[in-house]
Amino acid sequence: MRILLSNLFLCDGTPNGFIADAAILIEGKTIVWTGPASEAPVAAAVRDLAGRVVIPGLINTHAHGGMSVQRGCCDNGDLFEWAQTIAPFTSVLSLEDNRFGCELAVMEMVRNGITTACDCTRFGAGIFSDVASAIGMRSLSGALANSPQYRKTGRANWPLAREETEGAMARHAGNGLVRHYLGAHSPYSCTAELLIEVKQAADELGLPFVIHLAESAKETEIVRERHGTTPMRWLHGLGLLDERSILAHCIWLDDEEIELLAETGASVAHNPVSNAKLASGIAPIPAMRQAGIVVGLGTDSTVSNNSLDIFQEMKASILLQRASSLDAHITDAADAFAMATREGARVLGWQDAIGTLVPGKQADLVVLDLDHPLGNTAQRVLSDIVYKAGPQHVREVMVAGSTIYADGRFSNIDAGAIFARIKQHYAHIPSA
Known part of the structure; x- marks a missing residue:
């Protein structure tokens, strides 16, 4: 019709x-x-x-929908303080908790004009895609692997992440709203062996590779102490960066790394509000885009941001750059709108359709x-x-x-009933 x-x-x-x-x-x-x-x-x-x-439709290139139930549990502290504070919550998250969080996240994103999101979790790689598809939103979803010796809360999640992702791929075969990736959490929470294995698995399945990178100054210190170089250079040396790599944050990059990153064809998910809330810093987005790196906007989780609002990210992406550079022309509304729409689609490899x-x-x-x-x-x-x-x-x-x-x-769900069910569930849990 x-x-x-x-x-x-x-x-x-x-x-x-x-x-x-x-x-x-x-x-x-x-x-x-x-x-x-x-x-x-x-x-x-x-x-x-x-x-x-x-x-x-607005495109959210980086989110953690399953964490939405914990919104507001930690509003102070830098990235590593924040991670330590939320560990008691995240280490006991069940797949049911993940689904509840994804339901809240997808409903909020759709209300906020987001039609596509890249979601990250540790367990339950197909849950976000299940929820998003039922509501009618597009998703690029998967899980981020980590090494138990570096992330000691909870159980190991590899190769389970691959198994869950392949199951979700089979479940959604032919569904044009759903795509998947394989990813690793970060350079500081993964061994070289795991990073290489995850990237090779992503390549075998023809999937994007997603990872947090250069998110904080402390991350750089940790990686330099372990490997004698920066997170970006370490990943590049391992051969993990190419046109199918999606890198979240990328705040702590020097000029040489920006040029190196541009040569790889990897893209960046920029999360200005979450980065500011966690005092992680301000990513050098104008320099990245000038070098030809494709950059999209992301919200991160409601635990590190509190809202899933790309309108807010567009505005913040401009104001933070201007405030830090004292240059009122360094970036403008056209740049922000591009990152929220057509550039976000390129980050997710979905520019053919959206x-x-x-x-x-x-x-x-x-x-x-x-x-x-x-x-x-x-x-x-x-x-x-x-x-x-x-x-x-x-x-x-x-x-x-x-x-x-x-x-x-x-159109496709009873949002009130879903929210009531979630509230009723947690009302009977004393520690919630």
């Missing part, structure tokens, strides 16, 4: 891709035409969006209720998307041509 969305302000995610009084023609899951409403083709059904703004609203791409879009007092123009709309907009402006979320959320209601 061909559906025409009309009377809208289109921000299609391409450079200068703004059309006032626009229309989008969708056939099944796919966008087949965009342009001025006055030139729109005939369609069987027409929906008038009353002048609202339409943008590509990230922009152009013919041939999947119809993953968000309808925003934005109305500038002086009238909507390209500059004003882009400014509002990045500096003003938030979840409160999201009116509708569509994935693959299907509306999964509109006017505060989910």
